[in-house]
Amino acid sequence: MSDRTVVQPLAVLIVALAVILAGTFALSALVGSAPTGSPDGATIEGQSPAQYQPEVAGLDADPEDGELSVEDTEDDSRIVIDLRRTGDTTRTDLKPVTEALFEAGHSVTVLDGTDDEEFGDALAGSSGLLIVQPTSAYPDGERDAIQDYVDAGGHAVIAGEPTQTRVGGGLFASVSQVSFGATELAGSYGVQVGAETLYNVNDTDNDNNFKSIYATPTRGGILTEGVETVTFDRSGYVVTSGDDVAVHYTAVEGTKTIDTRRAGTYPVVVRNDSVVFTADGSFLSQPELYDADNEVFTGNLLSFLASGDSGNFGG
Amino acid sequence: MVYEFVVQGWRMADSRWPISETRAAYVVIVTLLVVLAAVVAPIAWNLGSTAADDNPTVQVITLRGGTNDANVNAVATALREARNNASTAAVVLRVDSPGGPVAPSEELYLAVNRTAAEMPVVAYVEGSAASGGYYGIVPTDEIIVKPSSTVGSIGVIVQAPLSAVEQAEQVSGSYVRSGPDKAQIDQDRLREDLERLQRAFVGTVMTHRGNDLELTREEVANGRAYLGTQAVENGFADRIGDIGSAIEAAADRSERIDGDQYDVEYTTRSVQVTLSIQAAAVEEVDGNTIYYTEAGTADSEFVRPVRYYAVWGVPVETTAAAGEGGSSDE
Numbered sequence: 001m002s003d004r005t006v007v008q009p010l011a012v013l014i015v016a017l018a019v020i021l022a023g024t025f026a027l028s029a030l031v032g033s034a035p036t037g038s039p040d041g042a043t044i045e046g047q048s049p050a051q052y053q054p055e056v057a058g059l060d061a062d063p064e065d066g067e068l069s070v071e072d073t074e075d076d077s078r079i080v081i082d083l084r085r086t087g088d089t090t091r092t093d094l095k096p097v098t099e100a101l102f103e104a105g106h107s108v109t110v111l112d113g114t115d116d117e118e119f120g121d122a123l124a125g126s127s128g129l130l131i132v133q134p135t136s137a138y139p140d141g142e143r144d145a146i147q148d149y150v151d152a153g154g155h156a157v158i159a160g161e162p163t164q165t166r167v168g169g170g171l172f173a174s175v176s177q178v179s180f181g182a183t184e185l186a187g188s189y190g191v192q193v194g195a196e197t198l199y200n201v202n203d204t205d206n207d208n209n210f211k212s213i214y215a216t217p218t219r220g221g222i223l224t225e226g227v228e229t230v231t232f233d234r235s236g237y238v239v240t241s242g243d244d245v246a247v248h249y250t251a252v253e254g255t256k257t258i259d260t261r262r263a264g265t266y267p268v269v270v271r272n273d274s275v276v277f278t279a280d281g282s283f284l285s286q287p288e289l290y291d292a293d294n295e296v297f298t299g300n301l302l303s304f305l306a307s308g309d310s311g312n313f314g315g
Numbered sequence: 316m317v318y319e320f321v322v323q324g325w326r327m328a329d330s331r332w333p334i335s336e337t338r339a340a341y342v343v344i345v346t347l348l349v350v351l352a353a354v355v356a357p358i359a360w361n362l363g364s365t366a367a368d369d370n371p372t373v374q375v376i377t378l379r380g381g382t383n384d385a386n387v388n389a390v391a392t393a394l395r396e397a398r399n400n401a402s403t404a405a406v407v408l409r410v411d412s413p414g415g416p417v418a419p420s421e422e423l424y425l426a427v428n429r430t431a432a433e434m435p436v437v438a439y440v441e442g443s444a445a446s447g448g449y450y451g452i453v454p455t456d457e458i459i460v461k462p463s464s465t466v467g468s469i470g471v472i473v474q475a476p477l478s479a480v481e482q483a484e485q486v487s488g489s490y491v492r493s494g495p496d497k498a499q500i501d502q503d504r505l506r507e508d509l510e511r512l513q514r515a516f517v518g519t520v521m522t523h524r525g526n527d528l529e530l531t532r533e534e535v536a537n538g539r540a541y542l543g544t545q546a547v548e549n550g551f552a553d554r555i556g557d558i559g560s561a562i563e564a565a566a567d568r569s570e571r572i573d574g575d576q577y578d579v580e581y582t583t584r585s586v587q588v589t590l591s592i593q594a595a596a597v598e599e600v601d602g603n604t605i606y607y608t609e610a611g612t613a614d615s616e617f618v619r620p621v622r623y624y625a626v627w628g629v630p631v632e633t634t635a636a637a638g639e640g641g642s643s644d645e
Contacts, residue, residue, distance in 0.1 A: 051515055052515050059507060059510055208507050287501065
């Protein structure tokens, strides 16, 4: 028997076997495979979901336009700005405010604890007093002076702030509470600052953050003229007593207190004759000054201050 | 004719080899072929059908740790493999994650969403699936929790260096910049961007769970975290169960699985467990914004201005730094 006798049939065997096995494998794969769903690379619904589209996730930020203007008076007025007990507002932060007063022909005396003249002397002859976010109490003498001042016809605006937590930095992280300090001063005009910060999570009822609430006017007058909506960045609310206090702005419907989650109608700007009290002071400086109608409201407040007349106070 | 051909062939063959030998060889070969094919063909058949579709499989994919780039990448790859594996009929996503940066959290959502479009996906919340973790499981067909599981915490945090926000103008004065917004961080812009991410996140939750949720969009946006039992009540989760329940639920939901005729396979990868907001010292927390001092950036001229997180938790360094301070005094 020659080699060919064995080799040829053996080759036939191997080829035939290979063909049979490959055929079986292919047939089984065809019969067994019926993958459901579409393969990767096919178009899959929902990979550019509706909730991701700009028209849904996008938002309209309040335009930062408008002009801060103060009414000029016949006799140029002088405004006293008291920053001596203020937490973090500086003379520089209030530059837009002082510029607007300057443009209207009024002058400004800023008390910030450096080379200040005596409080009563500073008030004498001025038309208005602006107190920004005091964190400590006014002594008896100064409270009396403010009382005499408004009795004589001077106007005062007290910008408060709610009690809030600040986390201090550095290696030794510390948590501290900042709160409104001039409680007795405000109390003597029938006003108290509320215990909690306000918030509103409704997207259309806040200025892009739940703590930046909207407030709207509740009556006409010098304080609300030309204003549709103001936004307060860290607002508390005002508690009033007596009939002398009139509410000029309330937080919009749906606004709640942050700790107890109580919804209600919260006054944020009130006026007791010659004294105006606001539950926030952040609107006086950037980046809040030109949000919503804040610049109009600030202009109104400054005009109100300029329109005072302390007459013979200190004289 | 045929006869002549055969006879001629016979003769030709006869002239060279003995007829009986050649024929015998072919007989042996054919016999061998039949025997071998009978033995080997079933094996080939099995191999072929296993590769294609043997017992359908429920694939259990696990995410333990933050929804950071590395972890989400691993899970997304596992999900892709599951989609491409013809034998995988359903997926169970086993999750214990408090969330992480927003970008990979969205990535996870899209990967799970894509998988859920092709086959049943059931989520089992092992520990927590909060914030970014919940973002990932929200498109699943069913969410199964334990009483101690934590879900929810829908919301976004933005983190920015305090110095960069407060002193942006002064600092930028030392560079020549091509435009007024270049290299600037503005608090208003931060808030707007935060709000955009928040809307996408809350919108995603409402899209997928809106029909199940007893809560309003506002209540969801409050960002509260819920334990398992409460989550079943308010619709953040569907029912109480364990991993076994989740596997059964996934199998039940698959049209390709008949009764208990399925296999379970586990994809386990070592994942990065730590989750931290990388701030050395928290300077100030204001609403959802955390201002911090960047650590170890003395050598670097520039730092990443903002980071967006979807996390359930507080910055670890607040407590860690305080702890370190305390121990160094001892």
